[in-house]
Amino acid sequence: MNTNLTPYALAIHGGAGTILPQHLTPELEIEYLNGLKNALLAGKTILENNGTAIDAVNAAIVWLEDCPLFNAGKGSVYTHEGGHEMDACIMDGATLASGAVTGVQGVRNPIRAAREVMLHSDHILLAGKGAEDFCKSRKVPFAPEGYFGTAFRMSQYREALMTDTIALDHSITKFNKPGFGEGNKFGTVGAVARDVFGNLAAGTSTGGMTNKKYGRVGDSPIVGAGTYANNDSCAVSCTGHGEVFITNAVAFDVHALMNYKGLSLEDAANEVIMKKLAKSDPESGGLIALGKEGQPVQVFNTAGMYRAWLGVDGSVNCRIYQ
Amino acid sequence: MNTNLTPYALAIHGGAGTILPQHLTPELEIEYLNGLKNALLAGKTILENNGTAIDAVNAAIVWLEDCPLFNAGKGSVYTHEGGHEMDACIMDGATLASGAVTGVQGVRNPIRAAREVMLHSDHILLAGKGAEDFCKSRKVPFAPEGYFGTAFRMSQYREALMTDTIALDHSITKFNKPGFGEGNKFGTVGAVARDVFGNLAAGTSTGGMTNKKYGRVGDSPIVGAGTYANNDSCAVSCTGHGEVFITNAVAFDVHALMNYKGLSLEDAANEVIMKKLAKSDPESGGLIALGKEGQPVQVFNTAGMYRAWLGVDGSVNCRIYQ
Numbered sequence: 001m002n003t004n005l006t007p008y009a010l011a012i013h014g015g016a017g018t019i020l021p022q023h024l025t026p027e028l029e030i031e032y033l034n035g036l037k038n039a040l041l042a043g044k045t046i047l048e049n050n051g052t053a054i055d056a057v058n059a060a061i062v063w064l065e066d067c068p069l070f071n072a073g074k075g076s077v078y079t080h081e082g083g084h085e086m087d088a089c090i091m092d093g094a095t096l097a098s099g100a101v102t103g104v105q106g107v108r109n110p111i112r113a114a115r116e117v118m119l120h121s122d123h124i125l126l127a128g129k130g131a132e133d134f135c136k137s138r139k140v141p142f143a144p145e146g147y148f149g150t151a152f153r154m155s156q157y158r159e160a161l162m163t164d165t166i167a168l169d170h171s172i173t174k175f176n177k178p179g180f181g182e183g184n185k186f187g188t189v190g191a192v193a194r195d196v197f198g199n200l201a202a203g204t205s206t207g208g209m210t211n212k213k214y215g216r217v218g219d220s221p222i223v224g225a226g227t228y229a230n231n232d233s234c235a236v237s238c239t240g241h242g243e244v245f246i247t248n249a250v251a252f253d254v255h256a257l258m259n260y261k262g263l264s265l266e267d268a269a270n271e272v273i274m275k276k277l278a279k280s281d282p283e284s285g286g287l288i289a290l291g292k293e294g295q296p297v298q299v300f301n302t303a304g305m306y307r308a309w310l311g312v313d314g315s316v317n318c319r320i321y322q
Numbered sequence: 323m324n325t326n327l328t329p330y331a332l333a334i335h336g337g338a339g340t341i342l343p344q345h346l347t348p349e350l351e352i353e354y355l356n357g358l359k360n361a362l363l364a365g366k367t368i369l370e371n372n373g374t375a376i377d378a379v380n381a382a383i384v385w386l387e388d389c390p391l392f393n394a395g396k397g398s399v400y401t402h403e404g405g406h407e408m409d410a411c412i413m414d415g416a417t418l419a420s421g422a423v424t425g426v427q428g429v430r431n432p433i434r435a436a437r438e439v440m441l442h443s444d445h446i447l448l449a450g451k452g453a454e455d456f457c458k459s460r461k462v463p464f465a466p467e468g469y470f471g472t473a474f475r476m477s478q479y480r481e482a483l484m485t486d487t488i489a490l491d492h493s494i495t496k497f498n499k500p501g502f503g504e505g506n507k508f509g510t511v512g513a514v515a516r517d518v519f520g521n522l523a524a525g526t527s528t529g530g531m532t533n534k535k536y537g538r539v540g541d542s543p544i545v546g547a548g549t550y551a552n553n554d555s556c557a558v559s560c561t562g563h564g565e566v567f568i569t570n571a572v573a574f575d576v577h578a579l580m581n582y583k584g585l586s587l588e589d590a591a592n593e594v595i596m597k598k599l600a601k602s603d604p605e606s607g608g609l610i611a612l613g614k615e616g617q618p619v620q621v622f623n624t625a626g627m628y629r630a631w632l633g634v635d636g637s638v639n640c641r642i643y644q
Contacts, residue, residue, distance in 0.1 A: 124564075129537065213452060213455075214445070215451065215452025216447070216448055217446075223569060224547065246545050247418050247446070249546035260578060
């Protein structure tokens with residue numbers, strides 16, 4: 001490992017989309033940057049005390065889930081029925097163990113639920129009420145439905161409902177116009193970490209799409225699509241148009257391009273996000289990733305991605321735009 | 323394309339597992355072989371009349387779902403709650419479009435539901451009641467709960483419940499001992515097809531695991547894990563220990579090994595099933611696959627896999643054991 005680097009690394013994201021300076025007031029921009037910084041520091045504290053990559057990913061995502069600005073946990077968008085159905089996934093690059101939940105309601109921190117599935121279940125992905133029952137059996141904290149909503153999300157929901165009433169179709173773009181400070185099409189949070197033991201981990205959490213119907217499952221809770229970690233190659237957390245990420249098995253493909261074609265992490269991430277995905281959807285999203293060594297990679301084909309990472313000297317870096 | 327071949331190709335499977343001659347009476351063996359043959363012929367009829375690969379996959383899987391011998395549609399295993407929660411996925415190798423459902427109850431042919439999602443939704447994967455609502459909106463046929471059960475599945479369920487009561491844990495192996503004629507650990511059906519236009523398609527359908535709890539989602543409905551099709555490389559349908567197939571993104575990995583390392587379909591399938599998966603679980607399952615040309619490939623690390631395929635002369639071949 002390069003001795004100029006801290007012995008650990010961490011990066012997080014808070015979603016990608018058509019985030020442009022004119023969409024954010026200066027005050028809101030500061031709020032977002034502070035949110036990212038605090039989430040990063042929550043993970044850094046774990047790593048600098050020789051904690052595990054899994055613990056750091058968990059801590060950073062719990063912070064982002066608790067922050068109402070991001071579409072995960074508190075601040076999750078409303079479903080068509082006016083509730084909150086959340087997804088999360090976590091994966092340990094050392095063991096390839098993973099856990100995930102989809103469509104859970106009332107679980108305060110879905111990433112904790114995913115971790116419980118990883119640690120205390122023979123399964124990887126649990127859905128809906130069954131997943132909630134599992135969480136209860138493991139004493140994963142729940143919160144009342146009102147905890148998750150915010151006035152801003154309610155306004156998005158009302159607008160989406162009205163649009164839907166008129167349009168009577170379910171196109172993704174229609175419900176997600178920019179201008180709310182979040183490029184809210186791809187609201188997701190995620191983290192990737194490398195600990196002092198050299199182990200990698202990745203996690204992703206999301207409240208899904210505003211006004212989503214029919215129990216839609218995106219890429220976030222799917223190992224190999226939105227989330228993947230393998231000590232042999234990389235840890236990846238994605239954010240974007242979930243269907244495009246599922247079709248292209250984005251997170252696993254970064255790993256495959258590194259392992260089979262010998263690409264660097266940066267080249268592999270660029271190949272997938274900037275070349276392959278552009279064929280389906282030129283503004284489909286992005287990812288953060290970490291390799292066995294070196295700094296985090298951030299690649300996105302959208303106008304912006306909320307993101308933060310530790311510099312080689314352990315410093316905090318937060319960015320929103322390209 | 324090799325002119326010795328029919329201009330189309332088709333293969334199906336009915337699950338893999340510890341299927342040994344001593345587990346099947348001669349009468350039951352004939353029933354299984356007849357079931358496979360008829361499903362294959364249902365798909366062949368489509369292909370020889372210049373139908374599409376997607377239609378052939380759909381037709382073969384509908385037949386397997388309707389046959390009570392296989393764990394999909396009618397004949398699906400019982401969940402812990404005594405119901406049937408089914409998963410299915412279909413993918414079009416020409417367009418990379420796909421559709422899938424998980425945890426649906428009462429849908430007579432889950433593969434039809436998956437196809438409706440592919441054709442008439444902006445999404446790929448729909449779960450639970452939301453998926454059922456979508457099916458109703460698309461007039462996908464439903465059947466009463468009693469339609470799906472069989473006396474044999476009920477006996478498996480009762481035994482699993484009793485074991486569970488004693489063991490109070492949720493290990494996968496405990497509920498699935500061999501001896502029921504199905505190596506029932508990995509009850510799944512699937513099909514891969516190449517049509518006269520050179521397009522590939524793949525589909526998979528399953529009733530899941532006997533006594534399954536907590537809304538567990540296996541690999542079958544996950545694009546890139548249990549099902550994948552891409553005209554650039556191959557069409558793949560898997561059957562096995564779902565969690566191992568998700569972790570290894572098996573179906574996509576076959577594609578990646580072909581595209582990035584230049585492996586043949588057969589070598590890629592062997593690399594994944596016989597080498598990689600063996601590290602996690604030496605008897606984890608198998609797959610059927612088709613390339614842009616040539617005959618189907620069948621690879622499994624279990625004692626048996628119910629399977630059938632068209633020979634180069636269009637003949638029907640059915641096998642159970644290695």
